[in-house]
Amino acid sequence: MLDFSAIQVHTFYLAQEAAATDTAGGINIYSFANQLVNGIGIVGVLLLTGLGLAITFGVMRIINLAHGEFIMLGAYVTFLMQSMFQMDLLLTIPFAFLGTALIGAVTELTVIRRLYGRPLETLLATWGLSIVIQGVVKLIFSAQLKYVKSPPYITGNLSLITGADGTQLVAISYYRLFIIAIALLMLGVTLYLLYQTPLGRQVRAVAQNREMAKCLGVNTSLIDLLTFAYGCGLAGIAGAVISSLKSVSPPMGQDYLVDAWMVVVTGGVDKLIGVLAGAFLIGESGSAIAYILNDPVARVIVLAAVIVLIRYRPEGLFTVQKRA
Amino acid sequence: MTQVLDGVQRSTVPVKLLTTAGIIFLIFFILPFLVGQFQTALISKLLLFGALAISLDLVWGFTGILSFAHGVFFTLGGYAMAYYLKLNLSSARNTYGVDLPDFMVWNGLEQLPWFIAPLKFFPIAILAMVLVPAAFAYIIGWFIFRSKVSGVYITIITLAISSALTTLFISQQAYTGGTNGITDVATLTLLGIDFTDINLYWVILIFTTLVLVGSWWLTRSNLGLILRSINENERRISYLGYDVASFKIFIWTLSAAIAGIAGGLFVPLNKFISPVYLAVAFGTQVVIWVAIGGRGTLVGPLVAALLLGQVQNSAERVTQDWQLIVGVLLLVVVLFLPQGLMGLVPKRFSVNKLLQLPTPNPSAGYIQARFFDWVTPLQGAVGTLQGWFSRRGRKR
Numbered sequence: 001m002l003d004f005s006a007i008q009v010h011t012f013y014l015a016q017e018a019a020a021t022d023t024a025g026g027i028n029i030y031s032f033a034n035q036l037v038n039g040i041g042i043v044g045v046l047l048l049t050g051l052g053l054a055i056t057f058g059v060m061r062i063i064n065l066a067h068g069e070f071i072m073l074g075a076y077v078t079f080l081m082q083s084m085f086q087m088d089l090l091l092t093i094p095f096a097f098l099g100t101a102l103i104g105a106v107t108e109l110t111v112i113r114r115l116y117g118r119p120l121e122t123l124l125a126t127w128g129l130s131i132v133i134q135g136v137v138k139l140i141f142s143a144q145l146k147y148v149k150s151p152p153y154i155t156g157n158l159s160l161i162t163g164a165d166g167t168q169l170v171a172i173s174y175y176r177l178f179i180i181a182i183a184l185l186m187l188g189v190t191l192y193l194l195y196q197t198p199l200g201r202q203v204r205a206v207a208q209n210r211e212m213a214k215c216l217g218v219n220t221s222l223i224d225l226l227t228f229a230y231g232c233g234l235a236g237i238a239g240a241v242i243s244s245l246k247s248v249s250p251p252m253g254q255d256y257l258v259d260a261w262m263v264v265v266t267g268g269v270d271k272l273i274g275v276l277a278g279a280f281l282i283g284e285s286g287s288a289i290a291y292i293l294n295d296p297v298a299r300v301i302v303l304a305a306v307i308v309l310i311r312y313r314p315e316g317l318f319t320v321q322k323r324a
Numbered sequence: 325m326t327q328v329l330d331g332v333q334r335s336t337v338p339v340k341l342l343t344t345a346g347i348i349f350l351i352f353f354i355l356p357f358l359v360g361q362f363q364t365a366l367i368s369k370l371l372l373f374g375a376l377a378i379s380l381d382l383v384w385g386f387t388g389i390l391s392f393a394h395g396v397f398f399t400l401g402g403y404a405m406a407y408y409l410k411l412n413l414s415s416a417r418n419t420y421g422v423d424l425p426d427f428m429v430w431n432g433l434e435q436l437p438w439f440i441a442p443l444k445f446f447p448i449a450i451l452a453m454v455l456v457p458a459a460f461a462y463i464i465g466w467f468i469f470r471s472k473v474s475g476v477y478i479t480i481i482t483l484a485i486s487s488a489l490t491t492l493f494i495s496q497q498a499y500t501g502g503t504n505g506i507t508d509v510a511t512l513t514l515l516g517i518d519f520t521d522i523n524l525y526w527v528i529l530i531f532t533t534l535v536l537v538g539s540w541w542l543t544r545s546n547l548g549l550i551l552r553s554i555n556e557n558e559r560r561i562s563y564l565g566y567d568v569a570s571f572k573i574f575i576w577t578l579s580a581a582i583a584g585i586a587g588g589l590f591v592p593l594n595k596f597i598s599p600v601y602l603a604v605a606f607g608t609q610v611v612i613w614v615a616i617g618g619r620g621t622l623v624g625p626l627v628a629a630l631l632l633g634q635v636q637n638s639a640e641r642v643t644q645d646w647q648l649i650v651g652v653l654l655l656v657v658v659l660f661l662p663q664g665l666m667g668l669v670p671k672r673f674s675v676n677k678l679l680q681l682p683t684p685n686p687s688a689g690y691i692q693a694r695f696f697d698w699v700t701p702l703q704g705a706v707g708t709l710q711g712w713f714s715r716r717g718r719k720r
Contacts, residue, residue: 010532040440063449063476114659119476121658124615127608128654135648137640249474254604258487311467315681 008187015062032171032291039287041176045242046279047183049256050263051190052234054275057264060227062112063123066130067260068253069137070100074239075248076137080147089151089244093182096231096240102285104232108225116224130253138250148246154178165230182241183279186234193230203227262306268315282306345537352529356522368525368593372586372634377613377625378535380580384611385620386543387480387575388475388555392607393464393482394583396489397457401584403500404456407440408449409509409591427501427509437499438455453588454581461580465573486604493599505598512592519592528589532626535582539622551575551619605647612650615657618664628665634695 035180049071056062074096081092087309111129115122157171157313194200205213206223214220259282267278289298353370356364378400410425424436437630442448464485468478472507493500501507512519519527542548553561554568591597600606617628636646645647657664 032362063480111655111659120388120479121662123476124478124611125655125658127611128651128658131647131651132655133609135645135651139645139648153574256488258480258484262484265477294495296488296491301494303484303488306484307464307467310481311471319612 016162019153026182030170032288035291036284037170038176039284040172040180042287043279044106044176044180045238045245045256046184046259046263046283047276048179048186048238048241049260050267051183051186051272052231052276053260053264054267054272055190055234056228056231058272059203060224060231061119062126062228063119064126065123065257066107066126066133067232067235068133068255068257069130069133070104070235071239071242071256072137072248072250072253073103073133074100074236075148075243075252076141076146076239077149077236077273078240078243079248082148089148089240093237093240096236096237100236100239101229101233104235105225105229107232108228111223112228112262113224115116124226130257133252134253141250143250145247145249147247148243150175179241186237187272194272199223241301242283262302266306266309284290347531349533350368356525359522364514364525365593366405366633368528368636369526369590370630372590373610373613373633373647374626375532375535375586375630376583376610376618377629378532378539378622379579379586380610380626381614381619381622382539382543382582383576383579383615384614385618385621385625386548386551386555387572388558389572389576390475390479390582390611391482391576392479392604392611393485394579394610395601395603395607396482397461397580397583398590398606398610399599400457400598401453401587402585402591402601403506404443404449404452404584405512405591406506406509406590406597407443409494409512410506411436411440411444413508413510425501425506427504427506428498440499450588452630452676454584457584457587458577458581462573462577464480465576469569469572469576482607483604486602486607490599490602494604501598503599505596505600507596507598509591509595514595524589524593529591531585531589535586536626543622547571557674608648609644612654614655614664616664618666619662621664624664624666689703 008061034068049067053064053067056064077096077099078089078092079093081087082089107129111125112122115125154174158169192200194203202213202218202223203226205216205218206220206227210220213223225248239253242256263275263278263282265278266282267274267276285305286298286302286305289301293301354369355367359367376394379393379397380394384393413425428436443452446714464481468481493505496502496504517523543551550561550566551573554571558568587597587601613629613632614625616632617624617626632650639646639649661668
């Protein structure tokens, strides 16, 4: 009667396919290196998905459980643009950003705004929202998997170590490099916006002391709106970039949501750099353990590590200790 | 922990409530004679889900810990019972004519793993059904409640636990039966009585009643008072000298144990257990029962599970998008009805009145006010946007 037919088999993204190659002969140093290098791709995905969360959670203290759905919406925008206008994936990125940012803004106005200062309610509301968005997308596009073409000029592998007979021993695909490049670029843009522009100064002021910022004439509700929309836009970019890695489907976002949250919890949200460190730690340790054991076990071990970490460093690894 | 035991005290029992409860219990007692076999099975199932929802209400409604992992505790208890029933399947009924469960045979296991073998014996299986979820919850609770993180982190951790364990159980096919889970189990037989259909219904009815009454007694005691205070002002209660973390760990572990027993009873009814019940989707379902029924009301979640289950049962014949409806319901409840459906019950008839709990009053006027709360910022936002753009224009 209860129909949860779509149990999501979470995979640690690309780790599995990399782990599947050549593990027969015990621990091969080259395939292990390969796994680590390919872990970079996972780091890129985690960084991209975690960045938007770090903005909405770190700056505004909003628990956004619909973040995965904004990633999914970004992927669908890319799919739409490609199927309607035969657009290149790179060109669809701005549209994915704008589209999801717009939906994010509407969400903020209709739902989030009403629940400020009540984190558990926000969490529940965004979770309901994520179910609704999934349902609506499923109604419009059907549950069928959609496929997005990756740009033809970003294919092939960059060979890092080549064997004597010319085979690639350690190689990384250009698309993974592209993902990490986009992720770092977005991190840079976000840092610039936050620390070098007047708008960013206002955002930080609101984050530090909402009442005081309001007294000094900052339009806090507008800042909230823009910040949330920007965070959602980042999720949209993540969705656009990820869309060609796997198929695009309504429940795809949930795969990324939990991992993105793990990144944010690990790195802490005080400094955006923590997200980078968190993504790196989780991505690389995940793929290393997945190589030695297997993928689901790696997930459980990483999760257990995060739980232990919370016990001893509740504010995340990369947060400066503050006096209480 | 000594503090926790001190807090449990005898509380007085109001007669009015007892009569109402007695009548409702009697109705449920004769219900299986009035409805068909299918409905009996459905109601048994929904009663178990109701007990699960009550266990979540204990931690969420009363203590303020929102968990998406109650499906996990439920399923852990379920697997314990499923192993017991599977291992006691007679060789003749086994597909391969051996003692080893079928899924282990086709996944190439030669003999029973040491950690599953003891579950063949009923007392051990029953203990495992309660203790495995409880111990699992205790370990998680010890780590997260002893640290000073806010409640939302805990919720996110429970989400992660649910999704990670789903993957794990699906991947360990030889031990767990993979995506299919453990199917085709034996009938639960104790002391020569077959627990099927109506017998099982009564066991489940008694269990759910015990859970409801036990939880009610617990929350009415001093312990319940402390739990509610933790929900309202954690810092103050810790300044009063209570060890907040141990209270949280206690109720969290207890709640997981209840969920585990519910899961254990679910298997002889459902005839299988699978990772479907581990997944986040099922955990969400439990959260929704509590949210819609009304947090901290105990009866609300039970009623919501019974009603929503019936509605879903008939709705699924008409539409494929039940999940969408549930999502909309959740949003509406969070935004407009924080007290859930129980908040709609007129105060005179409300269970809280019978329980003599203080109720915030969500009357019709209250809901109207909340709706205006919701509309006003929309107008305000349009205003600010207009102002912002016009100011921009003037600067240039």
